[in-house]
Amino acid sequence: MFILKGKIKDDKTKDFVSKDGVPGVVRSLFIDPLGSIYPIKVNVPLDRDFGPVGSEVELEVNVYPYDYVDGVRQRAYLSIYVSENASDKK
Numbered sequence: 001m002f003i004l005k006g007k008i009k010d011d012k013t014k015d016f017v018s019k020d021g022v023p024g025v026v027r028s029l030f031i032d033p034l035g036s037i038y039p040i041k042v043n044v045p046l047d048r049d050f051g052p053v054g055s056e057v058e059l060e061v062n063v064y065p066y067d068y069v070d071g072v073r074q075r076a077y078l079s080i081y082v083s084e085n086a087s088d089k090k
Helices: none
Strands: 002-017 023-033 040-044 056-061 066-069 072-075
Touching: 002 040, 023 056, 040 056
Parallel strands: none
Antiparallel strands: 002 023, 002 056, 023 040, 066 072
């Protein structure tokens, strides 16, 4: 489990139909982490309130890296690093 801190950049919901024909809805938050230029997409519960776009959040997240190769879902690598900037040290 990781703790993700940042600002909410976007909040989207998407309707989908599963392989067995059951309709569903998925909600995704796009978080701009502190000190990063790349937003992170996080799937979240539909009924939970995280605040409006632009608000600061701190979320406990589980990470399951995967990628699609030739239409098949496969494990992938996740790159995590510690910044070497002196200003990031506590």
